[in-house]
Amino acid sequence: MDAELTPIARNCPNCGADQPKDLGLGRDPWVIGECGQCGFAYLTAAASYEDLSELYSWEKAIVAEAKRRKQKQPIVQWLDQKTRWRLHMFPRPETKTFLEKLVPGGNIVDIGCGNGKVGLALPDRYTPYGVEISKSLAAEADAEFRKRGGFCVHAPSAEGLGQFEPNLFDGAMLNSYLEHEAKPLPVLEALARVMKPSGVAIIKVPNFGSWNAAVMKSGWCGIRLPDHVNYFTPQSLANMAAKAGFASDFPGSANLPTNDNFWAFLRREAA
Structure with missing residues (x-):
């Protein structure tokens, strides 16, 4: 799915500066940066509104992300699914x-x-x-x-x-x-x-x-x-x-x- 999307560069959405420091938390081509001006953390490129409207709308994105996590973290995701009851233990x-x-x-x-x-x-x-x-x-x-x-x-x-x-x-x-x-x-x-x-x-x-x-x-x-x-x-x-x-x-x-x-x-x- 990532390959089908065109990353559109963005400045800091909080202050408009273009001084991001790569936090090392993303994956190519998606970089999570910290603004050098105000410290806000953000993705330095994003998909277009057009892509989000149909190609990568929320109901498709959540399925794609679940599949990716299952492939990358099979044991962690298996444990998460088997222990979902924990989410209902407290209000x-x-x-x-x-x-x-x-x-x-x-x-x-x-x-x-x-x-x-x-x-x-x-x-x-x-x-x-x-x-x-x-x-x-x-x-x-x-x-x-x-x-x-x-x-x-x-x-x-x-x-x-x-x-x-x-x-x-x-x-x-x-x-x-x-x-x-x-x-x-x-x-x-x-x-x-x-x-x-x-x-x-x-x-x-x-x-x-x-x-x-x-x-x-x-x-x-x-x-x-x-x-x-x-x-x-x-x-x-x-x-x-x-x-x-x-x-x-x-x-x-x-x-x-x-x-x-x-x-x-x-x-x-x-x-």
Whole structure:
């Protein structure tokens, strides 16, 4: 699959600098670099939006990555599959659960919504909307969201958010999405425009600052090439969110250093 994609060079998505230091965690032609200007970790080249729309859409990428990991780490992957029960031993934080606690009801936009299953799982007091780059998944989500009074836009996320009126949304979900987005700062800026002043956006991303990331290095589960193009820590996400006009909160109980993911709650800062 990698050979079918054309890498498009990108500067640091946080500050725009072109001073990356190779962290030695990627594989040719996909290099994970650390910005020499701001320290943000990112893939120095990414697939085009056109490729992500159909050729390497999420539902295809996840299958390809699972196959690659099984071939590269057969014992580790076998153990992982045989011990999936461990994931259900304790209550797990979920983006949907956080949203229901923080947002009483109203219009919700799910960015990178896939086929819409997370938005559709929300209670009836929420009206689900979505933006999705995969053409086929966007069509599925749109058909279902319209039954609930919303709809899904098939477009790159910043462009898709531009099709909504300002101050429309009471809440937003960016669930395992922002690590895939080649232009995360413009997306957050576009999101700020359509969020109500009282609205809350819940973000879940892999935690590049986790202990497991430090120990496993290139074998860490959060490194997926070429579809994970941004490698956030809580601090780097807060810095980017601030540029877009958001203040960030982090739920401590869900953001332990042993967790491969972390959550952030974004609220528009007062003008």
